[in-house]
Amino acid sequence: MAEIMLELNEINTFYGKAHILHDLSFKVAAGEVVALLGRNGAGKTTTMRTIMQLARPQSGTVQFEGNDITRWATHKVAQAGIGYVPEERRIFGDLTVMENLEVGRQPVRDGLPAWTVEHLFELFPNLAERRDNRGKQMSGGEQQMLTIARTLMGNPKLLLLDEPSEGIAPVIVEQMAQTLLEIKAKGLTVLLSEQNLHFARIVADRAIIIEGGGAVFDSTFEDLETHPEIRDQYLSV
Amino acid sequence: MSFYFAQFLTGLSSASSLFLVACGLSLIFGVTRVVNFAHGSFYMLGAYVAYALVQFVPGSILGFWGSVLAAALIVALVGVVVEILILKRIYNAPELYQLVATFGVVLLMQDAILLIFGGDDQFGPRAPGLDSVVRVFGEPIPEYDLVLIALGPIVLGALWLLLNRTRWGILVRAATLDREMVASLGVNQSWLFTTVFFLGSFLAGLGGALQLPRVSINLLMDLSIIAEAFVVVVIGGMGSIPGAFIAALLIGELNAFGVLVLPQATIVLAFVVMAVVLVIRPYGLLGKAETLAHVAGQVELPIRPASTLAKSIAGLLLIGLVVMPFLAGEFAIVLATDVLIFALFAASLHFIMSNGGMVSFGHAAYFGLGAYGAAFVIKYAGGSMELALLAAPLMAAAGALIFGWFCVRLSGVYMAMLTLAAAQIVWSTAYQWQDLTGGDDGLLGIWPSEWAKSKTAYYYLALVLCGGGILAMRRMIFSPFGYTLRGGRDNPNRTESIGINLRQHQWAAFIIAGVFAGIAGGVYVFSKGSIFPDEAAIPRSVDALVMVLLGGVQTLSGPVVGAGVFRLLEDEISRLDYWRAILGVIIISIVVIAPEGIAGFIKKIAVKAGFERNEEQAS
Incomplete structure (x- = not known):
């Protein structure tokens, strides 16, 4: 296995009194695309937020490239090279497409592709046409592309994608899968959370299923197929 | 007719002064969500510092305009100190805590200025070269007023460029919409907030310093301007700079002409206009619905019958x-x-x-x-x-x-x-x-x-x-x-x-x-x-807030305990010189150190000692 990029170690995260993540541990290797699967409320978003330190774990550690980033300020985590695409997209509605991209801009990191606005417009042609439109004037699919593009402007090493296919037309989901494969080809490591198993299969190398805030399955998709009872137990609605 | 035009110009010049103060307040609120009561104190401080610089700097090296700018810069630095020492710690606290803490700064600043400058009204010099009047349709208009009239739109334009054409401005606007997302994209919002506070306080100080040739400066300037600035910011829409400009024009002219119609009710008029505007447009003329700050929601503990x-x-x-x-x-x-x-x-x-x-x-x-x-x-x-x-x-x-x-x-x-x-x-x-x-x-x-x-x-x-x-x-x-x-x-x-x-x-x-x-x-x-x-x-209203806060907002016995402690404390310290400053420091310390208040604090100890049910474990 290649070098470990991200490692969660017995993470426990609470929202107020609600215990969301229970001793959650998993690893992501450099260059890997890992899908975090699980039902609504299983703890996928909280996992993402914990990695970004937007939710502070009560115990356990998050390691990124060998550094313990637990309790770092969120902007430091982002500056270290973790790009976060949140579930609700959260584009800046009053800012134009160009301005949204500007907010995401970070210095280039060594040994990684430097994303420029031009590159991103090649990857997401729709955005180029709408560069001077305000974020709130765009459709859901366009907003999702803008969020991903905005995060890529930070030249991240690791991309966290929280349910990228949620609430988006099936045609766009196909397109998005292609885009993610292109991003992967550039050498980015990706951790994405998904409920759409079909979408996850296309882009991810490995599946981690979480249920009740803990990892219950961590293996390849082939493995998952040979255990339909796991899929039925943890993923079917 | 010419008299009305002159009155209109007077309205414009006071609108400019008002806009300088209000736009800083609006900017700070837009980004940090803090309702900054101390903004009026920064305005007052600007006037006093400019007065001191003009009066006491030997050889008047700075000159009038140099002194005004230097005063604004000094105020901006004071604003940064207040932001770093106090506000940084309470950005995620409810509005009440922030308001009360900034009111503590108001008290502190009043006594600091009293200590340094004394309580008498001070009269500043006229601006060099602008000390006469020009005739507009036969009516005398002070030259200085014309400069102020021009300054309002200039500052509006400069702020617009800053907010729309620089990376800093784009980040500020983004932070106004969604702070958490801005941090997730690697922007140090703590630093961003400090710079916003710098600029906001600079504008307040500038507004105050520019009053030197117009009015006498005194220790009542802070609360009178802050009330009016709040009105302007709210009418314009909190966080909107162009909104503040329009509202400042409205209030400036309202005052200028209101004096002619209802000299007895000038102050009331502004507040009536504000109430009417808010009922028609609940978020002000150019404001938007409050965006959620994406701060983890505070869970209110259930209120239980007394043990x-x-x-x-x-x-x-x-x-x-x-x-x-x-x-x-x-x-x-x-x-x-x-x-x-x-x-x-x-x-x-x-x-x-x-x-x-x-x-x-x-x-x-x-x-x-x-x-x-x-x-x-x-x-x-x-x-x-x-x-x-x-x-x-x-x-x-x-x-x-x-x-x-x-x-x-x-x-x-x-x-x-x-x-x-x-x-x-x-x-x-x-x-x-x-x-x-x-x-x-x-x-x-x-x-x-x-x-x-x-x-x-x-x-x-x-x-x-x-x-x-x-x-x-x-x-x-x-x-x-x-x-x-x-x-x-x-x-x-x-x-x-x-x-x-x-x-x-x-x-x-x-x-x-x-x-x-x-x-x-x-x-x-x-x-x-x-x-x-x-x-x-206002101070009486803040008294009540402080009492509630002292006792602890989430505790039913809180207000009673808070009122007792506050009254006894006030009685003790009000006999001292500079008691306002002491009270200010106490208020700020409570907000920063013991936000659960006294009753909340006692309750916590009672829980620890096993006398009371622990809400944390109860669920």
Whole structure:
């Protein structure tokens, strides 16, 4: 296995009194695309937020490239090279497409592709046409592309994608899968959370299923197929 | 005609000054969500520092304009210090904490300036080369006013460029919309906030320094400008710079022409306009609905009936209060009467705040209305004390009925600002309507009936009325009405979707709180024998907030404890020089160090010692 990029170690995260993540541990290797699967409320978003330190774990550690980033300020985590695409997209509605991209801009990191606005417009042609439109004037699919593009402007090493296919037309989901494969080809490591198993299969190398805030399955998709009872137990609605 | 044009120009020049202050305030609120009371103090500081630089820098190396700029820069640095030392620690706290903390800065700054410059009015020099008048259609217009008129649009343009054409500006605008997302994209918002505070304070200092050739500078500049700046910011839409510009023009001209039509009601007019604008456009002319700051929601602990221990302490306290006059001297009895009055006043504010989730920045309005209502009965109707004490809650209820109707249409900071405006309407009416209220001289000689004349008798009267009031509100908190209010506080949408008219409930709660504040005001006026407009002014409203905060917002006994501690403390330190500064430091320390308040703090200890149920484990 290649070098470990991200490692969660017995993470426990609470929202107020609600215990969301229970001793959650998993690893992501450099260059890997890992899908975090699980039902609504299983703890996928909280996992993402914990990695970004937007939710502070009560115990356990998050390691990124060998550094313990637990309790770092969120902007430091982002500056270290973790790009976060949140579930609700959260584009800046009053800012134009160009301005949204500007907010995401970070210095280039060594040994990684430097994303420029031009590159991103090649990857997401729709955005180029709408560069001077305000974020709130765009459709859901366009907003999702803008969020991903905005995060890529930070030249991240690791991309966290929280349910990228949620609430988006099936045609766009196909397109998005292609885009993610292109991003992967550039050498980015990706951790994405998904409920759409079909979408996850296309882009991810490995599946981690979480249920009740803990990892219950961590293996390849082939493995998952040979255990339909796991899929039925943890993923079917 | 030419006279009206001259008046129009005067309006424009005061609009420019107002805009300078208001745009800084709006900018700071837009990004940090802090309602910064100290902004007026920065304005005042700017004027004093510029005065000092012009007056005392040898050889006048800086000259007038150099001094103005240097003063603005110094104020900006003071603003940065305040931001780093105080505000950084409380960005995620509720509005109340921030407001009270910045009011602590107001108190501190007042005494600092008093210490350095003394309390007399100071007169600055005229601006060199701009000390004469020009004739416009035959009317004399000061040259300096023309410069100010030009300055407003220039600053507006510069700010627009800064916000739309620089990376810093784009980040600031993004942070206004979604702070958490900005941090997730690797932007150090802490640093961004400090720079915003720098710029905002710079503009306030500039606004103040530019007043030097126009008006005398004095220690009242801070609160008078902040009230007006709040009005401008709210009318324009909080966070909107162009909105602030339009609103400043509106208020500037309103003042210029209002003086001609209604010289007695100039201050009231601005607040009336604000109330009307907010009812038509709840978020101001160019404002947008409040964006959620994406701060992890604070979970309110359920309010539970008192434990046996708490009940026994309350019982002991009541016995202590009843026997107190037999043991203590007259001075202590007077002080205890005061504590009772303010306990009721604070409890009435706590009633709408903790139960209804409605933060009132202007609760003194109802205290003042109650006090004036009682005083009117004695002064003009020749009525008795008993009748006057009945009139007090009625007058306060009438005020709460009208203002409440407007206020419950809004929520959050906008609602708080409207309650502040309501209180300013009451205050300025009391201040300007000399014939009725005696204006600044107040109404004197309002004494209790014969049977309540002795300090002890009056103490018992206060104990019955105030203690009774507090218990009555406590009952309501545990009634279905109280549960409905708390439901609305925690989730307005769900409460309404089960068929409850939340707005009506909130209106009722607002009136109830007004009634009890009015009773407190009525009891107060007879204990002092007089009433002045100050009883409805901003510092009185902040007193109530501080008492609630001192006691702890989430604790039912909080306001009582808070009022007791606050009154005793105030009594101790108000005999010292510079007591405002001391009070300011105490307030700031409490907000920063013990945000759960005294009662909350004691409760925490009681839980630790095992006397009380621990809410954390209970679930």
